Amino acid sequence: GQQLNQSPQSMFIQEGEDVSMNCTSSSIFNTWLWYKQDPGEGPVLLIALYKAGELTSNGRLTAQFGITRKDSFLNISASIPSDVGIYFCAGLPYSGAGSYQLTFGKGTKLSVIP
Amino acid sequence: SQTIHQWPATLVQPVGSPLSLECTVEGTSNPNLYWYRQAAGRGLQLLFYSVGIGQISSEVPQNLSASRPQDRQFILSSKKLLLSDSGFYLCAWTGRNNQPQHFGDGTRLSIL
Numbered sequence: 001g002q003q004l005n006q007s008p009q010s011m012f013i014q015e016g017e018d019v020s021m022n023c024t025s026s027s028i029f030n031t032w033l034w035y036k037q038d039p040g041e042g043p044v045l046l047i048a049l050y051k052a053g054e055l056t057s058n059g060r061l062t063a064q065f066g067i068t069r070k071d072s073f074l075n076i077s078a079s080i081p082s083d084v085g086i087y088f089c090a091g092l093p094y095s096g097a098g099s100y101q102l103t104f105g106k107g108t109k110l111s112v113i114p
Numbered sequence: 115s116q117t118i119h120q121w122p123a124t125l126v127q128p129v130g131s132p133l134s135l136e137c138t139v140e141g142t143s144n145p146n147l148y149w150y151r152q153a154a155g156r157g158l159q160l161l162f163y164s165v166g167i168g169q170i171s172s173e174v175p176q177n178l179s180a181s182r183p184q185d186r187q188f189i190l191s192s193k194k195l196l197l198s199d200s201g202f203y204l205c206a207w208t209g210r211n212n213q214p215q216h217f218g219d220g221t222r223l224s225i226l
Contacts, residue, residue: 033215041220042220044217045216090214101160106157
């Protein structure tokens, strides 16, 4: 099946620094999603991307849907301690299978040093 | 607005005991429903999904089963739990128009 390669696996950054993470795939995706998961909770949707080349912001977060439809990145500017958590990318295949099954990356664990 | 509820939040069960985890969605009708398992806080593994009442698709053959007795209710079950069933179980829902999945708060299952 399809796989998403998410990198980096983990990051340690100083508070105030910018963060960048990305996902790549060998196949085309129709939709890209970015989630954040806090410890002991379910993932929460941050940004949804529906068109190739789309650049969308949500506060300090910015995500882009790659032109090739095979990649996406998430940037966090001026990180703060509450940004700590695991960030997941997820993609919906171009075939748009009727069950709307997402493929998830393995996550990027972000640690922010005050 | 739509909400999703999972319970219990945590569960400790002995090996060989049965399991029933429940997930309900409010504020929408005819959702797609999903069960995921997450091990060690990383990687979401899709276990089951359902596009309607009584319709269950299994992604990974294992010791678990799922049922959808009502439109907005999704149940994850096992007749006899194994140690390897420990993990964090997440329920999710989505609408019909290519909308993102939204997750519940999860159930932490520990098998002793």
